[in-house]
Amino acid sequence: MSLSKRIKELEDDQLEEFVDIWAERKSKDYVKVERLGQANDKGRDVVGFVTSARHEGEWDLFQCKRKTLGSLLGLGEAMTELGKVFFHHVDGAYTTLPRRYVFVTPRGVEQSLKHLLEHPTKLQEALLANWDKYCRKKITAKKVIELTPEIRATIEAYEFKNVDCLTAPSIAKDAAARPALVQVLKELPGEAPEGHAPDDISDTEFAYLQQLRDVYSAAAGAPFSSFDEILADHRYGEGIKVHRTRFYEACAFRDFHRDNTDEKAVDVFKKDIYHLLFEVYNEAHPSLLDRVNAVMKHTGAHPAAILGRMARSPVKQGTCHHLVTDGKIRWSP
Template identity: 30%
Template sequence: MSVDDDASSARRALQLVDMPTPSTGTSPAPSLTGPPVSPVQRVYFYSADEWEIFITEWATGLTTSYVQIKQLGGPGDRGIDVAAFKTDRGLEDSWDCYQAKHYAEPLKTSDAIPEMLKLFRGVVDQYYVLPDQYAFVTPRGCGSSFNRLLSKPSELQKKFLNAIDTRAPTTKNLDDSTLRAIRDLAETTNFSIFRSIEFNEMLDVHRNTHYFAARFGTPLPARPPVGEAPAIPTPVEAVYVKKLVDVYAEQEPTSCTDAASVSVHTSYGPHLQRQRESFYSAEALRLYARDAVPDGTYELLQSDVYTGVIDTAEAEHSTGMDRLRAVLAQSGQLDLGAHSLISVSRMEDRQGICHQLANADRLTWVKRNG
């Protein structure tokens, strides 16, 4: 039998059968995306560096008024992973230390003693002053025995001093003089500065920062209603409003000389008001972004709008009004789906961004000769 005959026989052998009736049980519907990954599970897979970045984000949401929060972890960090300064004198004045430990198991006393030793040595060496608090920050928490010690500062102090007195392995690289200085300091230190922070507490705080939605892929918080534009343009609006007045003056130079005359014009008055409402809508989105998403998110959206409309703005147009309308129409056609803010944006925001760009002298509607 030839190869063609074999193929023909195989085709004839194929039979179509009815699909089985679906089960009436309680099995979940199939999902193409899989179950959602919780923030806790995501954090378990972080690298040590990413965990430190998460801590710096979390620290911005604390009620303590920090002047600056710095990620200092790495070689030669002298026991500081994340430092939060309360004054502009940094490590030389009031500050908090957040020690990042991203281990596969809960933190043990044997893990903590060497870090505490680094802290006291840093003070002895006058690299920094003692922090107001020294917090161990680990996604898997602390072991039960270490948690008990943290709850009894005097017992933790005894444990630490015993490690020095018995010349524990962690002290082997310290000479006698340095070790005595460390012991003297530790003996007079209130060990209640040492604490741990539970991860569920961290999530509660981080959830209220503008990093949370971007980091964990959650929906953005609801956007407040946009307020009305002021009845009279404010100084902040001067540049883009003047450019709009130029558009109207090009059409009717005698009746459209300034914002006041345009505002009472039968046709252009309502048009100007709509543009101002769009501007304030975009301003409201900008202020919302400041509290809801990481820094620079809104500016990236602005930049992509500019890239999407600049060719239209620079093309030949018979009038400034034609250019304005073409650019505003183009802004509504841009694919901005990659931007997280689009989920809470409106068409007015896109047009308002164009006026923000005009206000920043990046777009102009009426081209001057020469």
């Protein structure tokens, strides 16, 4: 089933959860994404706060509208939702109006609404002209909401070019949709890219490489003064290259799944690797290098997965070096 079709078939709660996750991944500018979407939400399903000022600063509003099969978001329903925002703003529910107002409607919008969204000034005029029809008795069941001079002035001052809609095809093209689908519908993520070690050693590698230098120094019976000296050694140079590749394989795997699935799943995977190597790591070994080799052999040969997708051997082995970096295990005494 295509990604677009999966998005179309999300249930109401799933759609709001999806947009919550999607919005959080969509923009790193948000200091917080909050899912409201319940009775008395004052016209807000999911909001993204741009600053810690929250509703006193800039914020974006995502209004979720899941329609049944063959049904599109219509003009009347959209007008009612827009009217809610202006009324609740004037009524004091939030100090500022949303920087962006986005209808998230996977199945699309009716042609009349689509036309107005493409012509912001006409959308503004239509809301004012049809207030009695779509808003007066529909914003709240508790009372009639008249188009007061203050509400009118607020609508007239708002930039309706900031009102937009997102349908399933447009969302599906966004890379941020994938982690949301993985978490909401448990869809398997794609394959993580391979990792490649740069020519220069970075600060992130120092912890495990420093310990490997001690390991190789013990094996050689004499200390290596630098990593370049180990790389030049015919016995251990290739080993250092392989270990660096494994470390970056694990980095690429970690970053891919943090961006495309769930950060918690990455932490669980690392814990799984720790439990996988625990007994072998703690066995008696003839030397420090024998222990490193035994852990690498054992970890690489045994299965470990993240969200149902098996990890490749160098990823599992490289994660051992990440555990060293975290201080969970040590290669040297």
